[in-house]
Structures are given as C-alpha cells and as structure tokens.
Amino acid sequence: MRTNLNDYITLGRSGLRVSPLCLGTMTFGTEWGWGAEEKTAREVFDRYVDAGGNFIDTADLYTEGHSEDLLGKFISDRGVRDRVVLATKFTFNGDAGNPNAGGNGRKNIYRALEGSLRRLQTDYIDLYWLHAWDTVTPVEEVISTLNDLVRGGKIRHYGFSDTPAWYVARAQTLAEKEGKERLVALQLEYSLVERNIEREHIPAAQELGLGITPWSPLAGGFLSGKYRRQENTGVGEGRLEKTKDNPAFNQFSDRNWGILDELVTVANEISKSPAQVALNWVATQPGITSTIIGATKMAQLEDNLKSIEFEIPAELRKRLDDLSALEPAHPYKIFNPEMQGMMSGGTRVNPWLAARVYAPPSQQPLSVRAQAPKK
Template identity: 40%
Template sequence: MEFRHLGRSGLMVSEISYGNWITHGSQVEEDAAKECVKAALDEGITTFDTADVYAGTKAEEVLGRALKGVRRESLEIFTKVYWPTGPGPNDRGLSRKHITESIHGSLRRLQTDYVDLYQAHRFDHETPLEETLKTFDDLVRQGKVLYVGVSEWNAEQIAAALKIADEMGFDRLVSNQPQYSMLWRVIEAEVVPLCQKEGLGQVVWSPIAQGVLTGKYLPGQPPPAGSRATDPTGGNFISRMLADDVLTRVQELKPIAADLGLTMAQLAVAWVLQNPNVSSAIVGATKPEQVRDNVKAAGVKLDAEVLKKIDDVLDPIVERDPAKTVSPPKRP
C-alpha cells in the first residue's frame, strides 16, 4: 500500500480506502463485513470511510465493531453528516443542532473518541454556511474531529466555504469526496482546479462506477443476480450507466487491462489515482477477495499512451458536465 497526503494537510491516508456504503448493515451479513475489513487491514488499508446515513446508521455500528481492538492511532476514520437520520425536521442538514447530535451518534456507533475527517455529505441550502463552518470548527477545537471536508459540493460552494473560513479564522476544508471514474469526470473542469489551488484533496467514491467498469455487466443482458445493479439503493445510482452503448465501450477496455496485467477493476482504480489531486480512492466489497483484488491498483502508473487509449474508447460516453454535481434544493 502507498500513502498520500490528504490535500495540503499533514494527514497521510492510504491510496486505497475502504468504504461501507450499501454493503455494511444491508447488503452483506456482519460476519462477511468483518472479513472484508480484516482483508483491508491485512492489505495495508488504514483509511475507512462511512456515513451516519448508511444503512440507517447501522453501517457505522458494523464498522465500529469490525475495527474494535485495532490500534486507533493506526487508522484514519472518516464519516459524514447531512442526510436524514430520523423523522424530525432537525434530523437532517447542516445546522448546529443536527451536526452536534450527529457527531455524538457517530462517535458512539464507531466506538471512538474522535474521527479523523468529518464531511458535509451535501451542501445545505437551508442553513447559513457560517453556522455550519463554525460548528465544524468547534468540533475540531473540542478534539472530536481532526479535519473537516465536504462531499459532492460544487466549485462555487467550496470557494464560498473557504472564503468564510479564512475571514472568520475557522479550520479550512482539506478534502472533497466526489464521485469520480473513467465514466464520470464532472469534477475535472472546475472542482479539481480550485481544489489544487486551495489545497483540498479528492477522496473519490465509485472509481469502478458501481461495478460497471469491472466489465461484468454485458450489453443486451440482464444484470447478474446479487450485483450492485439489483440492490434497491445501488441500482438507482448505476441505472444511468447500464445503457448498451456504455456497456459496449466498457468491454473494449478489456484488452487494455490485459496488456497491463491488470483486472478491469484494477485498471479503473489505478486510473483515478493518476490524477494528482486524488488523495484516495474508496472501494467497497461484499467479499474479501474483492478487497485483495482492488488494492493491487495501488502504486500502478499508467503512461500517457494508455491514458489516451482509454480516452479514445470512452470519450463519446463520458459525463463531464460540472452542473451534474448537485445537492438537494430547499424543502418546499
């Protein structure tokens, strides 16, 4: 495993991080989840990403139990706040009330005194940005959070947060957690240039495009049983990538991967790691073998010729529109 700084901060994170969206607490049984976490640790992964909303808070509980007994100082634990975790009007968003209550719940479920990175899971159009950033800053000063970041914020929103933090003397954001893959490059035009300039690193999710870039989904055929596409939550995210024109072109990546001695998944993860603004690529797994396969992408260097071949294959189907990075609007 190789390590990178999280943005311009001093925090080092593993190039490959382990995430438990969808899987822990819902798609796989707890014993299997623990085996995946063990495999991640065995392979040198030290960075673990979750969120309060995953599996209705159960994912944090499973991860907390899976990491119990591991030396806390050897881990980087990330979690997030924003989405609803209860029925009340204050059980969501980035208000001082919800952030404060959410971090206490996350710490309890994760069985830890602090998280290394606390992220705003989406932009909250209903809460003043100053309120959110002041609350984050307070949590840092209290030692409950070491670093703060955001997830799926656009460049304008990130810039506004950085301006307020600088003016008010708050802790600055060090990271953004966007979707990013060979097929989904919406951060490249605006978010990445801003983050490179301002010192934020990308902790990217879905580098394998919800499994599409493994090549297991074939044009003209139904998704394999038990795959992400058949999961009620994952299926919503993957459906747009299951068009036959996308799947046909993905199949054309197989000889490129084979020539490099890589699996399709390894090629996909290695590709996002070629971007110098990417600090870590999050992988999920339902089986330990998937973790062991994915980590082999760490340290892989793809030369310009390979990157061009990939672009030549995928360019007509790549999504690049920066406007695709969106957060929910105000409630009516």
Template identity: 40%
Template sequence: MTDQLSSQVPPLAHYRLLGNSGLRVSPLCLGCMGYGKSWQDIMGEHVENEAILDTYVEAGGNFLDMANKYNEGETEEIIGEWMKKRGNRERMVIATKFSIGMRKNDPNAVGNHRKNMISAVKDSLKRLQTDYIDLLYVHFWDFTTPIEEVMSSFHDLISAGKVHYVAFSDTPAWVVAKANTIAQFRGWPHVAAYQGRYSLSDRTMERELIPMLRSEKIAHVPWGVLGQGKLTGKYQRGMQPKIRGGITQMTEKDFQLQDVVTDIAKQLNVSNSQIVLAWMLNHQPGTIPIVGCRTTAQLKEHIQALGIRLNSEQMKRLNDASAIELGFPHDFIGQGFKQNPIIKYRGNENIELDDVPLQ
C-alpha cells in the same frame, strides 16, 4: 508492477497527506457502506467484514469511510466494535458524515445546521465507541443552511476535540470554495477533503469540482470509482441489467468504453476493474479512491491496481473513449493557460509561460 508493491513496505503504507494538512492516509480508502443488515436489499449481503478490515490493516491501510446513515447506524456500530476488539482506534483514520435524517418526523434531524451537526456527532461518537472523529463530512449540501453557520459549527467541534478535520461530500464547487475562503479569513479550520462521484465512466467532476479542489489544495476522495461495475465485462450488449437498484443502465458509449478497458486488461493480464482503478490513479495523481469490497479477494485485487502503470497510448485510448463535454466557459477558454486560445490571439502566438499555477 512497480517498486511500490515489491518493496518491504506494505502497499497501503505508502501514505499521502490529506489535502493541505499533515494527516497521513493510505492511497486507498476502504468504503464500509455495505457493513450491516438494514440495507441488504440495496447493497447485498456482506459476510467478510472483519476479514476485509483485518486484511486492509495488514496491508498498511488506515483510512475508513462511512456515514451516520449507512445501514441506519449499523455501519458505525460494526466499525466501533471492531476497533474495540482490535484495540486500534488511534491507528485508524475514521471518516464519517452527517446531514441525512436519523429520526422520523423531526424537521431538525436532517440538514447541515448546527443542531443537526452537533447531535449527529454525539450519536456517531457513541456508535463508534470513541471520543473523536478524524474527518467529518457534510454528506450533501442542503441549500438552506448559511455557509458561515456550517463552518463555525465545524470550528466549535474541532475546538472541543470531537472532530479533527473538515470535509464536504456531494456539494457544488462554489459552496466548497466559498466555505474555504470564509474559514481562511475567520481563522477557522479549512476544508481538508472532498467526496464526489467520479470514475472512468463518469468524469463530469472534471468540469468544475476537480479544478476547484486543485486550486484550494483539497484532497480528492472520490466514491463510485468502479462506475457501479459498468466496465467489468459482466454486462454485454443485448443485456440491460439494473445496476445497483436501477440507478443507471448501460449505454452504447459505456459498452464502447468497456471494449477498450477489456482490450487493455488483456494486454496487461489484469482485470477490468484493475484497469478502471489504475486509470484514475494515473490520470489524477494524488487522488485517494474509496473502494468497497464484498470479499478479501476483491480488496487484494484493488490493492494490486496501485502497481499498474498505464503507458501514454493506453491512457489516450481510455481518455478518448471516456471524454466528456466540458461546457462553457471551458470550451471557450480551456482549463489552463496553455489551452486558452485568446491568450495567443493576434501577435501573441509565441507567448510561453512555465510553472503556471493550477488555478
């Protein structure tokens, strides 16, 4: 463990800035997707919601993630009622999303256009029992709404005080980069955060999205950080269990990676899940993972991962076992100056350059 967990400061009170903003958020974001009864067939039953929220806040946590569509609106209602009872709205950083339709047979109740964004925010504010949203995400890119319309609508909501910060989820890197550039030149609010699927068992965000986030100074707030429980050790060879509604199944590569995770977990006397989370915190410093919990015990286990430091050998084993093909152009020019073989071609072998910008 490190001083971070042994100090007088609660573990989640070691705040970090959200991207290129001054907003302070906890190093772990609490995912609230399972709060409610409408999606129990997918998410399972969650009965410790308030205890988990209270434990999170007691540990210094302030960053909650949800969406208007989660449990058909129940999630926002539960969080709104909890904040009202605790009287802690101002302390919390509330992140929610829009894009997915909430009304049937209405073509304008889905997508990223101005009508749906403004309508969704109005409804979310009512469910959350508040007059502003700290961080509003485009839930997914709809491939139809002009980027200028999205960013100008964000600008209007921020100017009206209904939203404080702009964010994107599940959107191609080129869209986010273009949106940020448009905002910069129009004097509109920039993109503060991005959500995407990222874990030790799925590192494909490293191809385009993570380099873009670094270049644009956008906070990385990934979901699916435990890989749907694929590396916990509960799934063994010979079993092919459906994982979360049959979204994915274990492959031989997953089992080989799980073997490495299990071995390192035994070395450090911690759980597989803690190793998976610690890998992300060590591999991508500054990342703010979203963690979902069914029990307070699970939350405490996740928090303890903040104090796990993996040595270079352990990181290498995990990185090698989880490596992905980066594809073109990265397999041709690398992802940085020092990786680019063309720079040092024929007579330039001795070129060195320190402090190269991330882009």
C-alpha cells in the same frame, strides 16, 4: 506512483497521512439489500488493515447505522483506533417528520456527531464529512460549527462531499479570511464513466489545497466488467442488478457500455482485471489523493488492492481518456490555449499552468501531469 497501502500521502494541505486507497464501508451490513454480512465485513476490514491501510470511510446512516456499529466493534476488537483515520458523515435524515434530524445546520451536526461517536465507540472523528449540500444552510453556519468541533477536540479535520464547487470555494475562502479551521478534502463521484468533477471541482481543489477522495470509482461495480450488455440491460450478479430501476444508479447506457468495452480490451492487453485498470486510472488522475474502494467479497478486495501496483502504458491510457472525455461545454470550452494566446499577446505561457488551468485534467499531456508540483 504509490504502490502500497502504507505509502501514505498527506490529505490536502494538512498533516493527516492517509493510504492511497481508502476502505469504503457503505457495504458493511445487508440492510440495503446488497452489502456484506458481519463475518465478511470483518475479514475485509482485517485484510485492509493488515495490508497497511489506515483510511476508513463510513456515514451515520449507511445501512441504517449498522456500518458504524460494525466498524466500532472491529476497531475496538483490534485495538487500532489510534492507528486508523476514521471518517464519517452527517446530512441525511433518519427521523421522518423531524426537519432538524438532517441537513447541515448546527443542530443536526451536533446531533449526528453524538450518534456517530456512540456507534463508533470513540470520542473523536478524524475526518468529518458534510455528506451533501442541503441547499439551505448558510456556509457561515457550517464552517463555524465545524471549526468549533475541531477546536473542541471532537473532530480533527473536516471536508465536503457532493457540494457545488462554488460552495466549497466560498467556505474555504471564508475560513481562511476568518482564521477558522480550513477544509482539507472533497469526496465526490469519479470514474471512467463519471468525469464531471473535472470541470470545476478538481481545479478548485488544486487551487484551494484540498485532497480529493473519489467515491464509486468502479461505478458501483459496472467497471469490473462482470455485467453483460443485452439490449441495454445489465445481466450480472451484484448491486447494479438490484438498483437498475433507479435512474440515479443505472449505469447501463450505450455510452457506458462503449467505455467498458475499451476498458476490457486495455485490461486484457496488460493482463490486469478491468477493475484494477479502472481503479488505477482514477487513483492516478490529477488532484486525487485517496480512492475509496468497496467490496462485498474478499476476492473483490484482493483484486482491488492490486490496482496501485502498476502503471497503465501512456498510449493505452490515452485510449481510455479519449473515449471517456467530457463533451465540450460552456464556458469551459473557451478556456483553451488559443484563447490564452490571445490574452498573452502570443507570448509563451508556462506549460504546466496553461495545462492545469485551460485544459480539463484528463486532457493534460502526460508530460505535463508528471511535472505537476506536489502540494
């Protein structure tokens, strides 16, 4: 268990050392109606860096570019460009009517990168993310462009966010076979209420040497416990009140309220806040390297920074695991030890391998998780 921000860990199969909690800055700027003003954003940034944090996540279009502008200023004012691992993203389009001002084609990647470098006041990006699959660009064009940017010194590493696992596997395999720079990480939504990446992405990342950096580990604040169930409507103060009419962001389902109830009970039993327990659960799941936290207030950051300082007792963790487990689905439900026995002729299978491959990570016994070899 990593207990401090300066207890650095390498990201995927790379030499890049990052803090176990990454500072997300989608909330730097108020353009989207639920972020933090410059003064608070600067305090959050300073506190994270002072606590030993070195890993900062943004994107070219977060708060219409203001997030990158603010970060560029904060990093320059503190003189910490060399010390931080600065990550940003391309894909989304900020120029209506111009089809090549977005997407993952070569033309947009170069355009987007120039804008990010300017706003961030730097001449290189440490980790450049493809923000989301655009469904059209051939994977060869993406990895060849990113490979050239690494070799040209404009970026140090690259990874994919919000892409199908098959696309990731194809990219990594091609990069390896063609001697190109490989992906080092994946960025995906992961929390007690959103565990779908356990089916494909986590096993793929473990096989392909990719670190996972989960986003929305508190489901946008839902798992902090500050929202109240009232005929299935959230009542609370925060982002989710403002975004609840958008089905993509609405967290107020019966299933989620049930998981939150158990989370609050577990948190009370160990005298931690629900946010701390929810973040701890994500940060200590198999395959997770650095969890991206977000805060619009200093008190939230202070709360969240304490999330890696303890362990959730195994029996309480099991309660959270069981209640939030994924529904069985094809074909994953047939990859079970019974089926494996039918393949091995009843002979014993290495327990770590069997658990890793044939059970979703959250259903692996804790004893097996503890034995998992470090990448």
